[in-house]
Amino acid sequence: MNAPILEVRDLKLSIRTDEGIARILDHVDFALEPGHILGIVGESGCGKSTVIRAILGILPQGARVEAGEVRFGDTNLLTLREPELNRHIRGSRIGFVPQDPYLALNPVFKVGAQLLEIMRWHAPDGGRNAHRGRLVELLRRVQLPDPAAALDRYPHQFSGGQRQRLLIAAALACSPALVIADEPTTALDVTTQQQILELLRDLVREFGLSMLFVTHDLGVVSELCDDICVIYAGQSVESGPTAKVLRAPMHPYTRALLACHPDRSASFVGIPGAVPSPLRPPPGCRFAPRCGQARPICGQRPPHATRIRDGQCVDCLLYDMPESVEA
């Protein structure tokens, strides 16, 4: 097994708000294998976007990483300073595809100018024509119609799906090894989403990328991602190969979440209770208050006991067996 290209270990993060300290991330663990697509799945407010921001170092003011590390290759990204992150990581080694294509582009500049600026920033010695040529090829590869003319248009002249393709091209402009996509298809229609997912799948294969794909849609994960990591209220609860986890989920939350999915139930099934506020998180396992199988010990000690079986990890005391607890 190759070493993972990105590894998040025991990430713990809090944000100072006016109402107090919000412990957004309590214990997040996952590893992205090179050439794989890892889906980070969770409902709204679970902290999945915060994890991405922590990796890229674009956290809001008042955010503090309390523990853990983010290993990219052999560097811990959390120890890098802003200038290093800007020059060497963001855009060049890690590409980012944001969620809302409508908001991510500057409306007053032509699209070509914006994308070329990115390329020039990371490779100032490349000639302008060389950059432009590459860009046109990239735009053609992301199936944007009439790429050369596209460079001279403004963002509002493109549709949502086309803008997302532009952003994907921007993310790939400097040939990164890792691409992080934060819910890139959530704002799109389902038929456009299908096209974009297929495009991403092809690009990953062709360019040998590794991709971190954040979403709330289990169906998307099933169709696109090789591996999955489920997050609940800032804690990663289960991870492993997608097919295995979806077929035989181990964590009670994963099971409950799957049970809600229309493909698994003909009627409307929810999960009773509500997600705890990060301002007053329950001790120990944060799902315990809503878990049908919770035991008193679940609220006492954090569920760091993990069990590994064929690449599947689960953070749940139900599976806590002495012989399989990893150090």
Added chain:
Amino acid sequence: MLILKKFARDLPAFAGLVIVVAIIVVALIGPWIAPYPGDAAGSHLLQRLKPPSAAFPFGTDNLGRDLLSRVILGARGALEVAIIVVVLAAGIGVPLGLVAGYRSGFVSETIMRVTDVFLALPQLILALALAQLMTPSLESAMVALALTYWPFFTRLVYAETRRLQSSLFVDALRGVGAGDTRILLLHILPNAASPIIVRATLGMGFTILVAAVLGFLGMGATPPDPDWGLTIAESRNYLPGAWWYSIFPGLAILATVLGFNLLGDGLRDLVDPRLRRSR
């Protein structure tokens, strides 16, 4: 309460609040804390143009009147002018803005073009011109100032009304059958209130300044009013010898205008992003 905490952290805004509160207090209890309340009208001719001393902390003016008392008493006049002018200006400007913003058409265009004309002229010049047309007095100064300030409210309210009337909650109100008047007065106006309050606060500072200028030019308050601007005008003949004569009223104007501006800025910061998200 969260809002007050945030406000307290904004030092300049908090300082502005302190100053404004102080000025208001001084204005309210002026006659009782001024050492020589009679000096609003009376005088001690024997004490003409005395520099600051223990008896007269701000010195005396050319008629021997205690400047500290006159400055304190002047606060009331200044605030009165400011409040009346701003209320008048808002009273004209806000309804015009509501009407202009709610439905586009001939009326709306007319109102906004008239507003543009008023805004094109420098306010001070306009105030002077208007004050000249009427007999010089404090009342005419106030009317003149109100007539120069209303366009700011109109422009502001016009923008807010246009924004709000295409908002979703107004659409929902129309859905449940709410009429235009109800929507305009009960829903759009309260939502536009925050920028109006900010503009009014800033306007107070501005008004006091312009009123002082008008008084200085003899177009506003008349002697023997303890008006700050008037006092500075009177001091012209006795400078630079009697420096205290113009400095102290000048500082009073400075402090008041500064206070209102800081408060207004602070309110604006408070109002804009926060109150849109959380009340």
Added chain:
Amino acid sequence: MTLAPPIVEVRDLTVLLGGRRRWLRPATPPVRAVGGVSLSVRPGEILGLVGESGCGKTTLGRTVLGLQPETAGEITLDGDTVSRLSPKEARRRRSDIQYVHQDAAAALDPWWSIGRTIEEGLRIHGVAAAAERRERVDAMLEAVGLDRWTRLRYPHELSGGQLRRVALARILVLHPRFVILDEPTSGLDMSVQATVLNLLLELRERFGLTYLFISHDLSVVKRFCDRVAIMYLGRIVELAAAAEIFAAPRHPYTRALLAAVPRLDPAERLQAVPLPGEPPNAARLPPGCVFSTRCHFAEPQCRETEPALADGPGHAVACWRWRDILPVADRLPSQSGNANGPELARHLAP
């Protein structure tokens, strides 16, 4: 067996938007948001209106409500014609129809307490006694599963789910019979959707409501609605019972739409030709069938004449060729391989 007459009926409804004629400037052409739509909704049923962005479903909803004037066609409520009215008149005559917005939070005045907001509808409709209003508000809050103290709260203090309930309470307190729900589950997590949907079903039972359920979420529509209408560029392309549309879709667009939904088990996916490209600009609609520009099976006839929504028994389709397409719809065209892919990859690598 006599069927109850439809509660709301729409005949040949057309809505043109925009199209401003300006003085000294070239006129902007109008956009046909809704083109010749005919629907009838039976009392008590839940009719789903499904389509992607720009298909005109929201415009259709707002036109039925009355805030959007129609350009042509007829709207009847309980058999009475209520079309050709100004928005204000329309809302008055059609007060039995109410609308729940997609964004529940934005549909509330942030400076008004929840209680006042809900009461306002009653005030407008002439319930003068404050005590009676208070009572009705409390009763409705309970009916939607919120406690009485919510009356005193403000929108920013409530969660998304609670706000949706408030939105429902606000219109239900006026005793409507026909409720247009605009994307009631969008933005909600799957675990929360169930609560809202179950509540809607409960309220339908309790108050005898009829729903027009506008949504782009096919999986919700499938389980919630009795009948479903699929919209594309302002036209209804297919209309049938929910179970049937999902089990045996006929129109190529419906098939493509269903096939695009990501499934937990990829093997369960419906086989259909994936949709290429983007929908054409609604301001310049193609002649003939609106779907012809992207339809794999389009023929000259499709590009000339617009197919009508043929009223098959219980399953209507607007397509000339649906009978020919059905047997071969499962066979996908051969995958156009990315022949240039590897070359490009090498070319682009630094």
